[in-house]
Amino acid sequence: MGGVRLQDVAALAGVSMKTVSNVVHDYPHVSDKMRTRVQAAIDELGYRPNLMGRRLATGRTGLIALAFASVEIPYFAELARVVSAAAHRRGYRVLLEETDATLDGERAVVSSSEAGMVDGVLFQPSTMTSQEIAQHRSDLPMVILGEGAAPLSIDRVMVDNVIAAHEATAHLAALGRTRIGFVGHERDGLSATSVQRIMGYQRALEEAGLTPDPALLIASEAVSAAGAVAGVGAAVDGGLVFDALVCRDDLAAIGALRALRERGIAVPGQVAITGWDNIHMSAVTFPSLTTIAPDLTALAERALAMLEERISGFGGIGRHEIVGHKLVVRESTGQPE
Structure with missing residues (x-):
């Protein structure tokens, strides 16, 4: 219904305009009974708050x-x-x-x-x-x-990306992994996210007594699962040897899982993998993903x-x-x- 006003809702519900306003703004002190009553009138009339009118009245x-x-x-x-x-x-x-x-x-x-x-x-x-x-x-x-x-x-x-990437990499080093790669950063121009995560990754390698190897930085054409499938697949097919991967995000980790599975490489038996973001699907991949959870x-x-x-x-x-x-x-x- 066009042109429905706040006072129309108040009249139908038999309450004051202030009460309707409190319900519209979801103020907590309105009783459940009153909220239900006002909401029923709002639904019946099809009332929608006028944002411009609200801004004129309240500044917001x-x-x-x-x-x-x-x-x-x-x-x-x-x-x-x-x-x-x-x-x-x-x-x-x-x-x-x-x-x-x-x-x-x-x-x-x-x-x-x-x-x-x-x-x-x-x-x-x-x-x-x-x-x-x-x-x-x-x-x-x-x-x-x-x-x-x-x-x-x-x-x-x-989130402190440097510290978080350090923790993920140190976890892999503590497992005895010595050829730890980094997967999923942009091939053409690193984002601030990738710069900080690679920095934390490198620090953890050095602290573990491992020499950072530029060959183990496996880039993607795009920051995506498909990009990681292609990148990791090409790295394996090209003879790159690694026993663990720190992935820029969970999408890159999911792509890495697929690329390795397609080539018969066991996770975590032959290669351990960490992701980043703890998206919902990370708990149900096979195997489920170790990941940084912001x-x-x-x-x-x-x-x-x-x-x-x-x-x-x-x-x-x-x-x-x-x-x-x-x-x-x-x-x-x-x-x-």
Whole structure:
């Protein structure tokens, strides 16, 4: 029904406009009985809050944007689920925006394209430089996610990729593996993610008394499972010898599993494998994947808390914070003896 107003819902439900507003904004102090009554009136009338009207009345729309490369990447799909749930608890809805990891797509996120639509943005960049991000619209509150470019003027929440990659590699070294490769980084131009993970990988090798070998860096044409299948397959067919693989992410690990299985190489018997992200499917691959599990709940909660502070007027220097992670050991590596 077009033109349904908040007062129409209030009249049908027999409550005040304030009560309807409290239900719409999901305020916790509304009783379950009253919430059900008001929601029934909302559903019957087909009422939808007017975002522009809300912005004029309160200065806010109740929407925030979450921008990242692609929802086809399982990590981002799971990030979106966690952020949406956390935002809902804070009274926000989340608008997903895919950038396709292109410069134009990312520039659109930090430009005036979001003017008037959202109260703030959580943004995981893949392409933009720190300097360019710093020049974004200052009146659009923003928090950067991940290990990409992040100017000192903007808040950022991330996992320590260097330490996490070090832990995964050290786990493999503790198993007695001595030819440990790294799989899945970009063939043409390393992302910040790959740079940091390779750095942690190299440090762990050196601490274990192993000499880093550039031949063991197995790149992909694209950051994908298919890219890893091709990369690992070509490496094996070309005679490269390794007994363990640190994979840039779980998709690369899944691709490595397939490439090795196709060639009759046992995991973890002949080659141990670690992934990264702890996506849901990592627990049900065969064998199940040992993987780095970022604390997505902590990341979402901290990022949203910072964004709310920015929305409310906080204008201090950017706060760069690290949330936790853990190494989840499964069948693809096994436990050290």
